[in-house]
Amino acid sequence: MTILLRSALALTILLAGLPAQAAIKVLATTSDWGALTRELGGDKVDVYVATSALQDVHRVEAKPSLLARARTADLLVANGAELEIGWLPVLVRESGNRRIQPGAPGYFEAAAQLRLLEVPTRLDRAMGDIHPLGNPHVQLDPRNIGIVAKALATRLAALDPANAAYYAERGHDFDTRWQLAIARWNSRAAPLAGAPVVVMHRDQVYLCHWLGLDEVAAIEPKPGVPPSAGYLGQLVVKLGAAPPRLILRNTYNDQKAAEWLSARIHVPVVTLPFSVGGTPGAKDLFGLFDDTLDRLLAVTK
Amino acid sequence: MSGYHSIAALCALGLTLLPITTEAADDATALRAELQSLQAQYAARVEALEARITRLEAASTAPTAPTETPADISSAAPPDLAPALPSSDSRSATTAFNPAISLVIGGSYHTASRGPEDWQVAGFMPSGGEVGPGARGFNLGESELTLGANVDPYFSAMLTAAISGENEIEVEEAFVRTLALPAGLNAKAGRFFSGFGYLNEVHAHAWDFAEQPLVYQAFFGNQMAQEGLQLKWIAPADLLIEFGIEAGNGSAFPGTRRNRSGLDATTLFAHVGGDIGVSTSWRAGVSWLDQRADERVYEDVNALGDPVANAFSGKARTWVADAVLKWAPDGNAAQRQLKLQGEYMRREEQGELAYDIDGSGLAGAYRGTGSGWYLQGVYQFRPRWRVGARYDALNTGTTRIALIDDGVLGAGDFPLLRAADPDRVSVMLDWNPSEFSRLRAQYAWDDARAEGVRDRQFTLQYLFGIGAHGAHKY
Numbered sequence: 001m002t003i004l005l006r007s008a009l010a011l012t013i014l015l016a017g018l019p020a021q022a023a024i025k026v027l028a029t030t031s032d033w034g035a036l037t038r039e040l041g042g043d044k045v046d047v048y049v050a051t052s053a054l055q056d057v058h059r060v061e062a063k064p065s066l067l068a069r070a071r072t073a074d075l076l077v078a079n080g081a082e083l084e085i086g087w088l089p090v091l092v093r094e095s096g097n098r099r100i101q102p103g104a105p106g107y108f109e110a111a112a113q114l115r116l117l118e119v120p121t122r123l124d125r126a127m128g129d130i131h132p133l134g135n136p137h138v139q140l141d142p143r144n145i146g147i148v149a150k151a152l153a154t155r156l157a158a159l160d161p162a163n164a165a166y167y168a169e170r171g172h173d174f175d176t177r178w179q180l181a182i183a184r185w186n187s188r189a190a191p192l193a194g195a196p197v198v199v200m201h202r203d204q205v206y207l208c209h210w211l212g213l214d215e216v217a218a219i220e221p222k223p224g225v226p227p228s229a230g231y232l233g234q235l236v237v238k239l240g241a242a243p244p245r246l247i248l249r250n251t252y253n254d255q256k257a258a259e260w261l262s263a264r265i266h267v268p269v270v271t272l273p274f275s276v277g278g279t280p281g282a283k284d285l286f287g288l289f290d291d292t293l294d295r296l297l298a299v300t301k
Numbered sequence: 302m303s304g305y306h307s308i309a310a311l312c313a314l315g316l317t318l319l320p321i322t323t324e325a326a327d328d329a330t331a332l333r334a335e336l337q338s339l340q341a342q343y344a345a346r347v348e349a350l351e352a353r354i355t356r357l358e359a360a361s362t363a364p365t366a367p368t369e370t371p372a373d374i375s376s377a378a379p380p381d382l383a384p385a386l387p388s389s390d391s392r393s394a395t396t397a398f399n400p401a402i403s404l405v406i407g408g409s410y411h412t413a414s415r416g417p418e419d420w421q422v423a424g425f426m427p428s429g430g431e432v433g434p435g436a437r438g439f440n441l442g443e444s445e446l447t448l449g450a451n452v453d454p455y456f457s458a459m460l461t462a463a464i465s466g467e468n469e470i471e472v473e474e475a476f477v478r479t480l481a482l483p484a485g486l487n488a489k490a491g492r493f494f495s496g497f498g499y500l501n502e503v504h505a506h507a508w509d510f511a512e513q514p515l516v517y518q519a520f521f522g523n524q525m526a527q528e529g530l531q532l533k534w535i536a537p538a539d540l541l542i543e544f545g546i547e548a549g550n551g552s553a554f555p556g557t558r559r560n561r562s563g564l565d566a567t568t569l570f571a572h573v574g575g576d577i578g579v580s581t582s583w584r585a586g587v588s589w590l591d592q593r594a595d596e597r598v599y600e601d602v603n604a605l606g607d608p609v610a611n612a613f614s615g616k617a618r619t620w621v622a623d624a625v626l627k628w629a630p631d632g633n634a635a636q637r638q639l640k641l642q643g644e645y646m647r648r649e650e651q652g653e654l655a656y657d658i659d660g661s662g663l664a665g666a667y668r669g670t671g672s673g674w675y676l677q678g679v680y681q682f683r684p685r686w687r688v689g690a691r692y693d694a695l696n697t698g699t700t701r702i703a704l705i706d707d708g709v710l711g712a713g714d715f716p717l718l719r720a721a722d723p724d725r726v727s728v729m730l731d732w733n734p735s736e737f738s739r740l741r742a743q744y745a746w747d748d749a750r751a752e753g754v755r756d757r758q759f760t761l762q763y764l765f766g767i768g769a770h771g772a773h774k775y
Binding site: 051052054055056058059060061062063064067068069071072082085086087088089093094095096097098101125128224225226252254 | 572632
């Protein structure tokens with residue numbers, strides 16, 4: 001009953017405060033694209049992020065709160081490549097919001113701006129939960145973020161022509177800072193090149209690709225398929241013979257399997273933020289990569 | 302569920318295809334020769350395509366790869382990771398617009414301490430749906446085939462056909478919906494599951510238990526779908542506030558099709574929902590349904606135990622209240638999740654009840670007020686594993702039958718309408734090897750038939766989905 005009363009109260013307050021929307025309302029599906037939209041849009045955008053770095057974005061539900069945000073959004077910034085396929089299509093369809101339907105200017109997919117890695121040549125779910133368009137976890141290569149930023153700045157300008165110059169300037173400013181940061185990260189990460197690593201779920205593929213890490217094994221035998229005791233046993237044998245430098249784990253991954261393997265093969269587990277907000281250090285996009293490298297370099301010294 | 306549809310058309314299609322396959326078998330040698338020549342052709346084509354891909358790659362890396370990457374690790378994507386380029390030769394334009402297709406195959410193994418033939422819900426006129434427990438032993442469940450796509454920039458269309466184990470095809474839903482209405486409006490037309498309550502719109506493969514709660518079985522014959530129009534509006538607010546109105550032809554229980562042009566069934570519903578912190582989300586709603594029945598026939602026995610067919614004509618008004626709450630640590634449902642849900646329904650039926658319509662033709666006023674509810678909890682205690690428990694209850698409430706009150710007939714002539722409180726307790730455990738497969742064990746103590754007449758049911762159920770990755774509602 002209290003919920004109902006509170007809802008009724010909230011409803012009254014909300015309806016009373018409806019008008020006065022100056023900024024572009026943005027619904028971003030992940031914290032990374034939310035952070036990028038804030039970098040580019042400044043105070044001209046009002047960003048709501050649908051998920052957090054502690055959630056498996058593929059397994060989020062079409063929650064009522066998200067439906068409400070989809071209804072009012074002027075721009076939907078999605079990751080794409082079917083990462084959000086279990087819930088975003090429902091939100092977009094049910095929202096009654098024609099501005100964010102696929103094909104409309106208010107529908108933006110980050111992955112659509114990029115060349116994806118691991119595009120499967122054979123589509124068969126016997127291979128696990130594979131993504132037909134390629135590996136969708138594109139944000140862990142900062143060069144990808146630079147490319148998406150350009151497209152997103154252009155989109156913001158198209159949606160809000162009155163502030164086009166503002167977005168262009170912020171876009172340019174971000175790009176300058178971002179390219180400098182990439183140069184910094186690249187030189188810091190030089191010692192990591194070629195290091196053999198074990199990953200969880202093929203969700204660090206872009207990070208490994210960027211840094212030149214050598215993915216020697218994945219703890220999940222196939223995407224979305226948890227490891228069996230037998231498979232982990234095989235891993236111990238295989239990796240015991242040629243130990244990797246690191247085991248990579250994201251904050252949203254279950255830590256048990258990684259810790260188990262770590263104890264057997266005496267290789268440290270590094271918990272990476274994966275997305276903005278995944279660790280205290282990953283406050284924004286710059287922090288995401290600073291912290292990722294800090295954590296990687298701390299154990300490889 | 303409403304009417305069953307013949308599969309004759311599909312059978313005919315199948316038969317026309319058969320002769321082709323037999324003929325083909327005779328020409329196996331000719332085919333082999335043809336295949337060989339095809340193989341040679343393809344080898345040449347693949348070579349040509351490979352050359353083309355290398356060329357295109359060289360051309361496309363320039364604009365997409367970050368050109369100003371300064372440092373040493375800036376090696377472009379290795380050639381083996383290059384994305385497959387959609388080649389215009391490899392795709393036929395006729396299949397490019399195929400709709401998303403998904404198929405859910407389900408079935409069960411069922412045991413029960415009582416024969417399922419005499420299953421009924423005491424105190425309620427039968428809803429006519431396929432609501433009873435399945436036959437003992439192995440059963441093929443409904444196979445749900447769904448096809449959907451955007452029609453054009455303004456509409457999308459969807460069809461869900463349920464192919465039953467009894468070789469019948471039922472159109473569960475077939476509707477078009479709008480994509481481009483302004484101001485948060487959304488309209489649907491066709492046959493669709495009504496938007497009232499929570500479970501009514503949920504397809505069978507997504508149910509948390511092997512069957513619907515008693516209240517849905519008795520009040521709507523599992524789920525209410527009828528032909529009509531729906532208009533929904535979402536308020537522009539941070540809290541979900543949704544209103545819906547439906548007008549239908551009234552063909553679904555408790556209504557009947559009345560062959561009139563007017564509106565025979567109206568549904569109104571409202572939902573409110575939001576988050577409490579990052580871990581909890583909720584939705585609650587109220588709905589009201591106004592339906593009309595004309596000679597809605599049901600079978601009962603009279604005081605002598607002889608079968609009779611009785612019929613109700615009149616109005617049925619139903620109130621529904623529903624609430625769902627989901628909790629997951631940090632909102633990450635991939636690890637652990639708790640889902641609590643409950644619904645309450647109350648129906649008033651007022652009109653005329655005819656007794657033994659094929660014989661005596663007696664009729665008199667009827668008024669009945671029944672209610673029911675369920676409460677369930679499902680907990681995913683570790684990835685892939687869920688346990689759940691549900692309690693269902695119904696209450697006949699007050700029933701006034703003029704034929705009995707006036708002394709024309711006795712209460713023994715309407716045994717099915719005698720006051721009763723049927724209930725059922727169900728527990729389940731399911732294992733989900735992936736997003737696309739589910740195996741479930743369920744045990745139920747079912748007291749629906751009558752007070753003290755308990756049926757113990759055990760069900761093993763499987764559900765497998767293939768094809769397009771489905772997206773589920775909240």
